[in-house]
Amino acid sequence: MSNYNPIQEYQRNQLLAQQAMIQQQLAQLGQPQMQQPPQYTPQPPTPQYYVREVSGFEDVKKVPPDPCATYLFPDTSTGKIYMKRLNSDTGRSEYFVYAIENDTESASADPMQQLNARLERIEKILGGMNEPVSESGANAEVYAEPNGSDTKSNAAKNAKTKSANVSECTTDDKR
Secondary structure (H helix, E strand, O other): OOOOOHHHHHHHHHHHHHHHHHHHHHHHOOOOOOOOOOOOOOOOOOOOOEOOOOOOHHHHHHOOOOOOEEEEEEEEOOOOOEEEEEEEOOOOOEEEOOOOOOOOOHHHHHHHHHHEEEEHHHHHHHOOOOOOOOOOHHHHHOOOOOOOOOOHHHHHHHHHOOOOOOOOOOOOOOO
């Protein structure tokens, strides 16, 4: 075994692998392959859309219908979009008109009036919360703005307030 060369052994294994692969390919070419007949399944036609700009509905009527197509006709002068397709049951053309509806009531109404009306409905549902606060009542003193003229009377009222009986916190208190 003194004549053993690993490089020659590797090359020999590579050649044997290539030879086996070539023989396998030749064997496949010699055998007739079974071909399956193509299966034809009817597929529904894909819808086709055609878009063409028109100047009115009369132009839409003039276009001959195609059974597999849907036609869209934008009319830029009026802002409408016409759709035309063939009804397969009746054999007649169907027309559909799409237009933007302008809601004149909501466009002309003041948004503040709409908010006020909505708030009134909410207050009616909740009930009794929409009563105005009178300034001569007891609540007037709570919401009064200090202007300096009644500071003595407020000081007298504040002096009469009672303590909440909360002891002062010291550093030695345990909580």
